């Protein structure tokens with residue numbers, strides 16, 4: 468996502484861009500994503516003609532419940548300024564981002580970058596072990612396991628956050644019958660378990676449906692998707708409707724299991740000069756974090772919008788080097804503060820044991836608005852650079 472968004476924006480700004488992807492094709496996972504106000508603003512500023520409103524549907528506030536269905540926090544309606552948070556199917560998002568590449572970006576799939584070279588007197592270059600490609604600017608948007616970050620910021624390591632997550636989209640034609648309240652989706656918090664469901668727009672990925680994310684404390688499961696789905700059905704069996712119905716309507720091939728991981732510590736810098744230009748880290752390569760606030764991709768789009776505005780009219784040489792330094796200086800504090808908020812939310816989700824749960828549930832009414840208030844502030848705080 469971060470790479471596609473940046474490649475499109477830089478090529479529209481006049482840069483000659485080569486997009487490297489290790490996979491055989493650029494393909495979206497069959498899941499969805501919440502775009503908070505900041506993510507929507509970033510996408511709009513990256514490509515005002517991207518048609519984002521057409522592919523995103525409003526995110527209802529379904530509140531927070533206990534597994535028995537009792538409200539912990541009722542739906543409160545939306546607060547805060549800026550574009551309303553929305554949910555988008557990743558297939559639609561990728562299609563729009565790929566369309567934004569136009570025919571100016573050279574796409575090289577099957578190119579797995581294994582290393583990067585930088586130096587005071589040389590342009591940065593990357594290699595797949597056979598071919599070296601040189602550029603004025605290398606944008607490392609290669610995710611949490613970024614080999615480029617490993618070379619340039621070895622202090623930052625991907626570690627497990629103590630959770631496993633499962634995502635799926637139940638296509639519209641398989642969604643169980645839902646009451647009005649159930650159709651709004653929402654979040655349910657149990658002891659070390661969390662389930663979130665969000666209705667997608669009717670035309671999402673051509674079939675609409677409901678997107679859900681389940682999170683459980685512990686390591687990722689080694690079993691087959693069918694066995695993992697059976698496990699989820701067992702873990703969530705006594706949860707309020709429609710959790711069990713949504714799991715029953717899910718097929719093993721819909722399931723996207725994942726270990727939740729994060730970078731600790733964050734890299735000391737996101738920009739590294741090399742010759743007349745340099746390398747920047749963005750998206751999960753720079754600041755992967757747990758998904759509890761759903762900000763990873765939104766921040767990646769902020770990164771892309773910031774980079775575009777800093778380098779759009781800049782030539783290789785001192786100005787480009789200065790732009791790379793400014794990118795790092797601007798994005799590091801911003802992403803650090805979102806990571807801090809996310810870790811607070813992790814503690815809420817992670818609560819286990821009777822006493823911890825009772826304290827959490829009692830406090831949630833006060834705590835969640837504060838966390839969400841801070842989150843709303845985090846979204847509002849960011850505006851696209853000119």
Ligand SMILES: Cc1cc2nc3c(=O)[nH]c(=O)nc-3n(C[C@H](O)[C@H](O)[C@H](O)COP(=O)(O)OP(=O)(O)OC[C@H]3O[C@@H](n4cnc5c(N)ncnc54)[C@H](O)[C@@H]3O)c2cc1C
Pocket residue numbers: 468469470487488489490499500501502506578579580581608609610611612613614632633634680725727749750751752758760761762763764765766767
């Ligand atoms: C369960 C879950 C729910 C989430 N929900 C949300 C949400 O609602 N909202 C939100 O904003 N964020 C959410 N996130 C976070 C979001 O998914 C990530 O932050 C986002 O995918 C990061 O995008 P990226 O482009 O930086 O990295 P990736 O999506 O990891 O993309 C990296 C790309 O680089 C390629 N690549 C990797 N290594 C190489 C290499 N060596 N050579 C060449 N190519 C390479 C990969 O194939 C891939 O295409 C969620 C995450 C999880 C786990």
